[in-house]
Amino acid sequence: MSRSNARATALLQYLLLLIGLAVFIGPLLWLVSTMLKTQGQSLEFPPRWIPDPVTTEAFSRLFRSLPLAWHWLGNSLLIAVLVAIGTVLSGSLVAFGFARTQARSKNALFIVLMATMMIPYQTTLIPLYLIYKNIGWYDTWLPLIVPSYLAGAFYVFLFRQFFLTVPRELDEATYIDGGTSWTVYTRILLPLSVPVLMTGAIFAFVFSWADFFSPFLFLQTAEKYTFIIGLQLLIGTQSQDLPALAAGSMISLLPIAILYLFAQRYFTEGVVLTGTKG
């Protein structure tokens, strides 16, 4: 290949990468642009990329029309943190059982666990809703939080894959020193698995924070809403206030974006380890 040819290839590749960047980031920039406009300017045609004047009025209007917004943000944060903790505690415990005990029933139950990942959630959705109503869990956070303390199959699989890479010689040394399997779990495997546990916690946090379906179905009282559900009210009532809608959307994605910025490694490793999609 000649030199100028190689340069043309490089140029073409960078050009394509930039087009991709515009596709993936352009819409987010448009969101930022809209949220910084006055309401009048957001309704102009042709629209402008750079707001003039730049204003944060949209945020004041947002919090005025959604007086519970701060409260909802607190709810979302609390629920997501509790879910992340539950996911790591229960997921790692169950994963340890599958990775490090010699029970005969182990393989059969592992197949059952994997099968539950393939079975669509709506099979159980409506009866679960009716059960929650009957046991008084409807319109509480329990349906959002409790399942995460009962070991989701995906996280068990994620943690188990990692535990299997930890050498068994470490277990044996612990047993020789008089330790039990509990010692192995708490003193050996958990400390060595911090990165994958972080990945699990972050994914659980993000999915809980961004979840629409469960809180939408199980919460009724406005005080108990998550931010995502509260924001949905705005679509109905303030559908003409585009800057406020954009500001609300920005708030909904900001915590995740910040987390991503600081913990990018855990996000990408998690995806590659298990290949999840939502």
Next chain:
Amino acid sequence: MRSQMREELKFLGYILPWLVGFLLFFLVPAGASMVYSFTDYNAIKPPHSVGWSNYSRLFEDPIYLKSLRNTLFFVFIGVPCNLLFQILVSSLLNVPRRGVSLFRTFYYLPYLVPMIATVMIFRLIFSTDYGIVNHALDWFGIAKIGWLEKEAFAKPIIVLMNMWAAGSGILIFLAALKGVPRHLYEAATMDGAGKIRSFFVITLPMITPAILFSLVMQMIANFQLFTEAYLLNKGGPNYASSTYMLNTYNTGFRDFKFGLAMAQSWILTLIILVITVVVLATSRRWVYYEGGDNR
């Protein structure tokens, strides 16, 4: 014998959280939904058995059938488009250029955007009167298009939303591409194969395991599509983007026909299982497994 028993108990002790969840939050509700799907249960009156009528009358319900067809569109047209897009973008991110990892960081970001924000963004962009898309078309002298009002665009816009948020799929293919041994490309080049030929004879076969995995996961996810359609337009206009799950949601939570809704859920579960099994069964013919005898 005793020690085997103890090992068994220890195992059950560790997996207890999952066991409880599996029994109480999966097996019990799944069993209940099977039983109730043969009743007229509406949460107010005690249920009466109605035999198979919940199942048989579905096929006379035009909105049910339309929602089913829409869902099949997402699964059989949307998913392949999405996979193709993800493979193309991941190939682009696989070029050995400086700064490419920075692009990867940004390409992944939309995947993390909560669906409600994604929907708002698409409403802004595709807005008839104020949207940037119609503005761009304006340059070329094309009149404003009612993207969100026309039936024809309802489903393609949701497919586009899924493409925009395809970051995790892109990363899976990128990992697969990086796993293709370099010496295969060198051998192909020596045999006189060009870039495009190498892609088809080496890259594509080598990433078939990732294609299978993504295909199955994304098909299952698209069969259950709900949030996008609900938030964008409540399945409208004229049920053009109503999905199977949206219809089931309406049957249960708007019309309170829980028995019927559970019958619908079971049919969808069955469809998903059959299609997943078919895909997995045919995968032996087209998926390359390293070390396996590739028939």
